[in-house]
Amino acid sequence: MIKKLPNFLFFITSFSFAQDAEIFKPDSVKKKIEATPITTNLRIDGVMNDAEWKLAKPVSNFIQIEPYQGKQPSHKTEVRVLYNKNYLYFAIFAGDSLGKKAIRATDFKRDFSFRQHDLVALSFDGFNDKRNAMALVTNPYGVQRDFLSFDDIYYDIDWDGLWRVRTTRTDSGWVAEMAVPWQTLRYPKTDSPTQNWGFNVFRNRRLTNEQTAFSPYPRSFTNTRMAYAGVLTNLQPPPPSTNVRIQPYFLTTFDRYRNYDNKPNTNTYKLGGEIKWAINPNAILDITANTDFAQADADRQVNNVTRFSVFFPERRQFFLENASLFGVGVGPNEDLSGGTMRVQPFFSRRIGLDDSGNPIPIDVGARFVYRSLKRNYGAIAMRQREVGDSPGTNFFVGRYSENFGKQNRIGGLVTVKNRPDGTNMTGTIDGFFRLSESHSLNTMAVYSTSTNSGKSGFSGFAQYYYSTNQFKFWWTQSVVTKDFNPEMGFVSRSDVVGTTPGIFFFNRGKWIPFKKFIRAFEPGIMTEFYHQASTGKLVERQLNINPIWLNFQRGGYFGYLINPTFQRLTEPFVPLGVYIDNGEYNYVRHQIYASTNPSAVISLNSSFEWGTYFNGRLNSHDIRMQIAPVPHISILARYNRNHFRNVGNLAHEANGESYVDLYSVEGRFALNPRVQLIGFYQKNAENLSQNYNIRLSWEYRPLSYIYVVYNHREFDNLLDKPTQIENHVIAKISYLKQF
Known part of the structure; x- marks a missing residue:
């Protein structure tokens, strides 16, 4: 069941599983891929025309994970592995009978959405501890995604490794060539010159949501559950040595303020940077000086009508690692x-x-x-x-x-x-x-x-x-x-x-109608009871009953929920400017969630809520539309409205109504995965603010960037004061060097 859809590679598309598919234990006999040594450096261009690739031993015996666990794939995937003293090389051919017509990709964002792209993923367990994994992922356009996984539970999604990939698309499928420096990988120092690592390869053919892996695992797990991984054999990596990565930066900012008291305009210049010292394969020291986060993505505003504080995710790279x-x-x-x-x-x-x-x-x-x-x-x-x-x-x-x-x-x-x-x-x-x-x-x-x-x-x-x-x-x-x-x-x-x-039920029985369109039926119940710790009194009760949830074959979904709710307010509650006094309230809300195929050229994602709310009514809707005619252009528009009627203090006013709207538009325009123009605009009626951010990013060499950022913020909810406006222009260049 998907209520908030995951944006991570390692989450299975729907968490819905065939009734005859069981949780099997890891096989004691591991599948193997043998790496072949070479003495030359390869040209990484996604063409796979270097003569050395003919020396590699191809492996193509993948197994289906989704939708039919354990069955043979509908399309061939072939993997070859080479290495020299500097790099570990991979060539992956993702065969497809429809060729380029089958490829799905909506943008060139690094750490792209798993639900919107074709992809192949490599997962490494260099220490063979069956707990830690490093994953390197690419789509058919060479966009990168990488992360670290621990016990297939904890993830460093925004870890960025130093590696290179190029791809090509043909009438018979697509090809990815990867060059991974040994310094990026993590493995032990051993007396034996040859090492074997835990290893798996995962592919998602997005057109049909068919997911396959070199070494199979239950579909309720992911490709980073390394107990189920195969083995990458015959590796002779150089002994791990202390390596240092430095990344200095230079930045200049122009800050302009209007209608602020005692806040002058400023022009500033900054020098700073970071040093990453891999002391040994197990230990890493990061040092930062005059830390800057100009390239970090700006927060999006959220209109919150619950009693829970909004959790804004961390977006700054230093803290994400x-x-x-x-x-x-x-x-x-x-x-x-x-x-x-x-x-x-x-x-x-x-x-x-x-x-x-x-x-x-x-x-x-x-x-x-x-x-x-x-x-x-x-x-x-x-x-x-x-x-x-x-x-x-x-x-x-x-x-x-x-x-x-x-x-x-x-x-x-x-x-x-x-x-x-x-x-x-x-x-x-x-x-x-x-x-x-x-x-x-x-x-x-x-x-x-x-x-x-x-x-x-x-x-x-x-x-x-x-x-x-x-x-x-x-x-x-x-x-x-x-x-x-x-x-x-x-x-x-x-x-x-x-x-x-709570409980979710995952159903894929033959009794489900329209199997050509519907993959799974997943009802569920989620209950929440909250008592005040200091008094023991019940302060909130929610019975979230989900009798209908359908996951469609192409990745869309439709669900209906009903939420009988009890609230005891021990102090006033003010959602979006509406004052609700102390007291006990019983009400019932209804919710519909729906999405079309998120990998399509035009996709819609929406939620509608209606029903009683405290002592009145609240109707809410949130509609998102993405247009991605080619991966180089992606535009996302969002409209959110909360319509209060006779809620709290509104019950004593003439019309008894309040509308709070939030509009936003985001755009991503890319020449390639390394040169992109990204922008977003938001207008919020709750605090009469308009904010927009425009960022030009050029990765002129791996993990070295030039940024130009323009950020505009304004606030118009201060009584008897003009609108406060901030404008910031930032230019930054960073350079990464690994020794």
């Missing part, structure tokens, strides 16, 4: 299983950003990470500059976890935020236990204390999952006390005890 080691916590999964409650003792957006998302300069910082089969540990230390009313602040995060068994771990995390007016600290103990292929348990307990207020608080959770090819069941129990205050973390609401069990 190795985020999974420090990112312990609980939150909703991409398919909305697990419950709405989110608690993270460490949230990197608390560093270098104020509560409104405005940047605060970072003078210097460092991150050290060590990962091995037995244990993982790391630390982050940052110094945030004093600016205006914001004093200079020191941040520290320490993390340790011990692995045991096949995929179990226990660990701890400490955060310290120190300012002149006091110190906030948290201490966390957490654990993850994979009880079997289908059973898992995730737990955490956090204590917080603040010296300036003298208050302390507690938070904890336990989350159990049971997932098979037929259904998915979970139970999440969480608690957050009233005085729990992790100033370096995130909590969606406090003074609450949450109980959120």
Whole structure:
């Protein structure tokens, strides 16, 4: 079932599985791909016409994962592997009877959406620990996607490796050639000159949503569940050596302000950069000075009508790398299983950003990470500059976890935020236990204390999952006390005890009608109960009943939900400017979610909600349309409206209505995957703001960039004051060199 559709390669398209497909155990006899040594360097152009490729031993015996687990693929995929002293080379031929006509790709965005592209993916387990994986992914246009995976649960999606790929498209399919420097890969130093690594290759033919893999695994898992991987044999990599990657930058900014008090226009110049030192295959040290995040994608505004705080994801590259080691916590999964409650003792957006998302300069910082089969540990230390009313602040995060068994771990995390007016600290103990292929348990307990207020608080959770090819069941129990205050973390609401069990059913029986169009029927129930921790009283109850959810063969879906809800407001609630007083409220809401094929030239994604809301009614709709006539051009338009009628204070006004609209347009125009113009515009009626951001990006050599950014922000919700306007122009050049 998909409620919020995943944008990651490693999530299966629909989480819906055939009734006769079981969760099988890894095969004791592993499938093998043999790498062939060469002495020359290959030209990476996606043509595969170098004579050396004839020396490689092709492998093409892939197995279908989706839609028919274990069956033979409908189209051939062939893999060849070569290597020399500098690079590990891959050539993948993705055969297709329709040739270029079958190819689907909607944009040239790095870390592109899995649901919108044809792709092939390589996953490596250089240490053969069956827990850690490095994944390198490309689409038919040579766009890159890469990430790190740990236990097929925790992911560093925004990790960017240094590797090269080129592709060509033909009438018989498409070809990808990859050159991966040995320095990018992670593997042990051994006495034997030859190594064998855990390895898998995954392909998605997007036209028919057929997914295949070299080494098969149950479709409720992903290609980074390395216990199911095959073996890449006959490798003779150079001994891993200490390597250093430096990335200095130069930046200039022009800042202009209108209708601000005591905020002058400025022109500034900055020098800074980062150093990444791979001390050994297990340990990496990152150092940053005068840190800049000009290239980071800007936040999109969200109109929130729930009692939960909005969680804005981290978008800054320095904090995204190795985020999974420090990112312990609980939150909703991409398919909305697990419950709405989110608690993270460490949230990197608390560093270098104020509560409104405005940047605060970072003078210097460092991150050290060590990962091995037995244990993982790391630390982050940052110094945030004093600016205006914001004093200079020191941040520290320490993390340790011990692995045991096949995929179990226990660990701890400490955060310290120190300012002149006091110190906030948290201490966390957490654990993850994979009880079997289908059973898992995730737990955490956090204590917080603040010296300036003298208050302390507690938070904890336990989350159990049971997932098979037929259904998915979970139970999440969480608690957050009233005085729990992790100033370096995130909590969606406090003074609450949450109980959120639920179940999804996955049906693909022959009884489902219109099998040519419908792939799966996936009803479910998601329940949420929240009691006030300080009094024990029930403050919210939601019964999210999902009697209809259809996943279509081409990737679209249709679902209907009904949500009987109880709310006890212990203090006033003000969603989008509508004042709702204390009291008890019972209401029922209805929801429809629908999407067409997201890989089509024109695709629609929409949600409609209607029904009672507290003491009145609320009708909401969110419509998104993407137009991508060619991958070089992609335009996404969105319209969101919330229409309140007789809700809260509106019940005493003449017309009793309020409309809050949010419009946005995003565009991506690319010459190729390395030269792109990206922009977006948003207008929000809730705070009468208009914001737009335009960014020209040129990757003139691997992971070295030139950026020109224009950012406009305005606010018009201040009484008796003219509209406040900010304009920022930023030009930045960075250069990456690996030694």
